[in-house]
Amino acid sequence: MPDPQSATKRETTDDRRIAIAAAARALVHEKGFEGLRTRDIAERVGINIATLHYHVPTKAELISLLAETLQADFRQQVVKRPRSHLSGAEQLEAEFVDHYELLTEHTELLDVVAELSQRASRDPALAQLLAPLRRNWQTAIAAIFETGRADASLKPDLDPQAAALVLIGALTSFRLSDDPSAENYNRMCDEIRRAFRNPSHVSGH
Amino acid sequence: MPDPQSATKRETTDDRRIAIAAAARALVHEKGFEGLRTRDIAERVGINIATLHYHVPTKAELISLLAETLQADFRQQVVKRPRSHLSGAEQLEAEFVDHYELLTEHTELLDVVAELSQRASRDPALAQLLAPLRRNWQTAIAAIFETGRADASLKPDLDPQAAALVLIGALTSFRLSDDPSAENYNRMCDEIRRAFRNPSHVSGH
Amino acid sequence: MPDPQSATKRETTDDRRIAIAAAARALVHEKGFEGLRTRDIAERVGINIATLHYHVPTKAELISLLAETLQADFRQQVVKRPRSHLSGAEQLEAEFVDHYELLTEHTELLDVVAELSQRASRDPALAQLLAPLRRNWQTAIAAIFETGRADASLKPDLDPQAAALVLIGALTSFRLSDDPSAENYNRMCDEIRRAFRNPSHVSGH
């Protein structure tokens, strides 16, 4: 059994890589992609720069690592609760709640995704790493609309893919809006409800 | 009244600043904010770096200049056609067309705005420069929804400010979507029409 | 008498050192002295860098080891055939052949010797290690000229030490010449023959 004192030193590579990715993410959030410095990451992890490069050889690989851990964290966030038993409208509500949580408690995550997405338009490798993330979300949201259309809780004439584009656009852009207050978030959600809910549907509640 | 001599000179200086801003914008589009180098800007304008610094003393000021010219260009784009005589639904259509033009013919503009917006969350000075740009757009779109509600071409129960958030979100996020094709743009616009148009309204056309 | 257990181990260690020296030599040949990296050596031998340092503690010692194995290989090359029964002229011929073999089949050896010799002028320790190598060769060649003078197969008025300097210079510099082709090598050997052979001597063949 390793004593906890020495745990600071001689970490396993996997642990180190996780710590490095976390530090990198925090720094991107704080200073943006342009302000990301390997030295700062090393300092935050508490290791020498050479040690950083031992675990993650190049900055490009660091960015890939960052994108990968982001993926993992998002999956963890999104798939945590099974919702197949809920109606489309109910799942839409859950989405509002989940995204609000992301917005308020995981600002870093959203911010870094935005940062990487922006960069992805100029970096094909990054684009490829980020693609599944967006695609998964888009697919999941489209599935909600599909379900809602089938169970009549949402409007029968909606186009799931298109509706997903609108919803995701509204949700992701909200944080950059003029006044991203809780009140405005709720007003926006109301508007989305009016836009997609089936007016002739009677809720079971 | 300034003498014509100095007026010419002043204009030359302004021209330089405009050229510098344009070059900076093009470079931000090409290489991102992180890849923006004063030397590259000077080279593109065809002047010495020292000369660049004569006209725009610091990089921070350069970014401000960039944001300002952006503002000007957007205004030019948005306010060019008076639309007060159109119905809300028609103005919404015009917005779809205008944004598609921006999307396909002024990619640079949208991209640089996105880049600056992202950075604005960490740079209050930039945020302040960028704020009117978003606010103007938000206000203009909200006005459209207001008009549509009044003339019954759009749904009577919509919240103009919230609807504007949704629309702007959908439009600005579209370029980062999985497949930003014209077809998908049209499907998204259709969905937005279904979401906001007044179903009981009979178009005058 | 050492017990066979430790003898095996000792041999293994020596084997490692030999393998390390060989890898180092190959790398000096490929990338020059300036490109010699301990990590590359370790990789080529198939061991960890820490293991390399266990066997050869410092880079300086590695270079010494390299110089020593070079010595051994040269001896093997030069002393392999006894030639005491040959005339001086015949031994000179044998030298031409031997050096050509070195030139074509042991390029690495010659190249690394050159590399080390160059460095020796700045590193007295290395100079001392390399000195016997040159001296041995110089002595051996001088002996040939001495023999040739005695048996009248070579010119009677030559100065063995000086002639050895000329011969060794010509042979070692040839590889850096403009066109080190076989034809030029033969032309050079012809010239050396004309320079040192005794014109009034009648060959026994």
Place this chain on the structure above:
Amino acid sequence: MPDPQSATKRETTDDRRIAIAAAARALVHEKGFEGLRTRDIAERVGINIATLHYHVPTKAELISLLAETLQADFRQQVVKRPRSHLSGAEQLEAEFVDHYELLTEHTELLDVVAELSQRASRDPALAQLLAPLRRNWQTAIAAIFETGRADASLKPDLDPQAAALVLIGALTSFRLSDDPSAENYNRMCDEIRRAFRNPSHVSGH
């Protein structure tokens, strides 16, 4: 007229490049190619590293510059005195004297050429830069032998190209020999005289 005080600062690029090349040459001589550091060069020239890179952007270009200035210095050394009126044997004597001067008073030059030549075998670009240097010397020496053969001051049966190879080899290798004393140099020259002079020629002196 610029005051000598300020002459330290704001040098013209050409002057700086010359100073940089000279410093680089001295450092290669002192520490070898492997020990050549841009920072050391800058320090010796008395400029900032960034300034060094302003004048000579990369280390590769620095090496090219080094090779070029070497060329220039050699030309200056070799072609300084016209010798067309001398006999081949006399020109050979002049060569002995010239090379001895190089050997004793321009050690740096010879050493750096050796260093670069060694490196040239792995760096084609450098090889190409160095080629004319060797070729010019080879051609000049061959011409001497040609002249000597024609004026009967040297042996009639010598092959100028081959003899040049031998001579150049002997001269260049001498500095690496066991005991590069003046006495040994003279003995070597004597041997070369015996090898190439025409024994039946009666000197005009």
Place this chain on the structure above:
DNA sequence: CATGAATGAGTATTCATTCAT
């Protein structure tokens, strides 16, 4: 013997900015 992890000192190169002319 062997190795994964760690590091101090360094290595070429870059960048915004300044200054003398």
Place this chain on the structure above:
DNA sequence: AATGAATGAATACTCATTCAT
């Protein structure tokens, strides 16, 4: 206004060497 030259501070990355296991 314009520019060639200069620079402090940095920036990603490297290398021989050490150490705990």
